[in-house]
Amino acid sequence: MGGGGARRHVVNLRDRSPAPGRRSPRELLAALRDGVPGVEVDAGAGRRAQYAYDASNYRVPPLAVAFPTNAAQVAAIVRICGSLGVPIVARGGGTSMAGNAVGPGLVLDFSRHMNRVLNVDPETRTAVVEPGVVLDELQRAAAPYGLFFGPDPSSHSRCTLGGMIGNDACGNHSVRYGRTVEHVESLEIVTADGVHAVAEAGGLRPADPADDRAVRRVAELNAALEGLVTANLAQIRTELGRIPRQVSGYQLHHLLPEHGRHAARALVGTEGGCAIVVRATVRLQPAPAATTLLAIGYRDVVDAAADVPAILEHRPTAVEGMDEAIVATMRHRRGPDAVTGLPDGTAWLYVELDGDDPESADRRATALLGALRAHGRMVAGRVIEDTAERRSLWRVREDGAGLAARLVGGGESWPGWEDAAVAPEDLAGYLADFRALLAEHSLTGVLYGHFGAGCVHVRIDFDMTTPAGIAVMRAFLRDAAALVVRHGGTLSGEHGDGRARSALLTTMYGPRMLAAFAAYKRIFDPDGLLNPGMVVDPPAIDADLALYDVAPARPAPSRTGFAFPDDPDGQAGAARRCIGVGRCRSDGGAMCPSYQVTRDERDSTRGRARVLQEMLRGGADGTLTDGWRSADVHAALDLCLSCKACASDCPVGVDMATYKAEFLHHHYRRRLRPRGHYTLGWLPWWATAAGFAAAPVNAVLASPAGRLMARLGGVTPERALPRFAPRRALRDALRAASGGRPDGRPAALLMVDSFTRAFRPEVAGAAGRVLADAGVPVAVRSGLCCGLTWVSTGQLGIARRVMARTVRALDEGPDAGLPVVLPEPSCAAALRHDAPALLGTEAARRVAARIRTFAGALNEFADAGWRPRNAPRQVTLQPHCHERAVFGAATQSALLRRLGVETIDESTGCCGLAGNFGFEAGHYGTSMAVAELSLAPRLRRAGDDAAVLADGFSCRTQIDHLTGTRARHLAELLDPNPSGGENS
Structure with missing residues (x-):
């Protein structure tokens, strides 16, 4: 790009050392x-x-x-x-x-600090926002006025308005509300030379009229823009704005006189390459009075697309499509009940319709179903009336990019051609030709997207690790660009051209239009310093590929602690699961608690995964070259609570708790560990020893000498240490828990884990009595350990030996075929999830299949008519994070509802203690801040009649620390004989 005075040298980070004129x-x-x-x-x-x-x-x-x-x-x-x-x-x-x-x-x-909704004006239906505000924040601010922002990308829980403006984002409801550009009223910008201006209808003006420099620069910009439009009227009027989703290139048609010379809307979709947005005024929409969802099944996506024109005649608010691969992956990753409500078919459309009330919306849906049956392509369809089913179905669609990245068979797929668009009436023909093109190049694609707007996302199994694979990708992308242009479409329908498609714009636009784009960028950014290479003067589409030429994982040892059986390339492939969709940056929910506290990318699951990926690159190409000894990686992992929420909530199944354990295993190999690893990591060993002299040990730990010992052991002084139970309490509890059928044969094996043995043996007795009362009499096994504390501190060699002993004991003997019930959810999760990954044996997998949490065992095995005599009416519930991640999110709440509990106030996040995390020196502040995200507010509003329920020992300890009130285990809550006859 020329013009605009002397060119400055642009830094190229592929040059590893700063030569003269370059900046370090x-x-x-x-x-x-x-x-x-x-x-x-x-x-x-x-x-x-x-x-x-x-x-x-x-x-x-x-x-x-x-x-x-x-x-x-x-x-x-x-x-x-x-x-x-x-x-x-x-x-x-x-x-x-x-x-x-x-x-x-x-x-x-901009997401860290410039992230506020500054104003919502219900009279003008506008909002003023900073660029880093997350879309969901804007929606929450507008909701009290009955308003919302129309475009709603699937990433609405973490995408920012600045990014939506940069890409001209759309979303699931674009058939009704269109693209971001249609909702932008004005933009405050900073130009490439540091001038603060306002872009709006009619042109640009200085943000401060008293700033003479800004006044002069704005006058130059307005004159240049007018000259550009005058010189290119024909091209702008004929080549731009042809179809609803034409995002590729720049939106210069908004500068036309008939469009009000709207300088702000012309900057939408420029991908940060022309100006930097620092504030935006956007238009809001009135929320519909009522909506309903229609799910329609088809034989394939082409049939689904062929029905889109008929559906659009019924004025829907959304028409979304997906194929069976995404549904199968969701069910594989989160259980068969993760997707409910879909009719028969192998491809589906979601159609949302609105109305003045629910009845009128449902009538419209019924009429549409009748019309589609007459067309004959629909396999089945149904109106989704249950709100939980609706949430489930929308969750599948919103997680499409992540779910399609790692499919059931273990294959990987990638973006690159993920959002081309055509006119909706041409979608079926385009998809038929597109699938043929995939087959021609021996590629497989997973399809989903905004069928009502003619915009289809696809993730493709490109091989970007070898020259041959990249050559196939390059040839396919050229052919795909030609195909979509033949169908009158656009390379990008909402994500922007970026590095993936800018070099292909020569297929879509003629030389004069491309020259006009280049001139537009030069007007704003003559030296090409703002996001260089986007749209104008692009690099090759295969430049800077993350997977190409990665050095053979130099820091990786020849043997990892975990097996990573589902990931190619072991730990490197596991870390590569993160593809950047950023669900871990969402506000609320279980993932990722430390990010929700700090709002720092470093403390997100994604940030940690990216640092691990850099570490595992090896070679001179990586930013991190000190391998498993990396202090940067250690710092990024420090605030990971190992809660495992990411393992279930991340669409691609990133399991940072496992990756952290693996890293700590190698980081401290043959090195002195932090003191907490020897105290908290070896807690089962210390607890067994303390049980023989519980009273004097507890007395010492409660004294100043005990607090000093804790500090020397790397334990935070802000917490009281839990009290050890005497051995006689354990003996009484084990005796009370044992039982069998009249023939003496148990229906399950109750394994009394290390935490229950050491700190709350009364729970074991209660668990045995409740299970017997529910028709599941148990045999009892004590003295075994799941190895969790050694796993969480990265002492995987010891964890493997402890787990091997436990697996051997459970896999042999007369009880080998019985379900194994553990009162402590984290211990159950360790044997279900970690043991097979660490041991890699058939015995470990057999035992893992038998493991149940206490709540899970009651859900599965209790007599159908069983109702405990003393179930409470109200419960404040803190589910254990590991139970939620490994055994399912609704394990406890589903049981409580079945047992007649009327009100369940369920915490949606981590308690903050998270095993050893909240006890470790330096983590107390984060631990308490995490508790305030969900648990602490629920405890404060819990009524006097509400039972506080927490099966996890860590959760109970945190609740006791927060309130001074002892939370109860589910077994204690349902115990038919609360006195138990135990001396505890």
């Missing part, structure tokens, strides 16, 4: 800290690793990352970067699938 991370850091006092900026290797990726196929480590707090800081940063010739990439949620949220130079992360 240290130089940039110093200039920003001197020139922009108070700005948070980080050029550390770990931070650069976290921001080297988005949700695309590309990897470009930046020089540094800055977290501005206001427009003045942004303008100052831009001026300094301009003087140094350092490129700038504006970033929100980092969920771009086209590679337009990564780049060389400086990344500006």
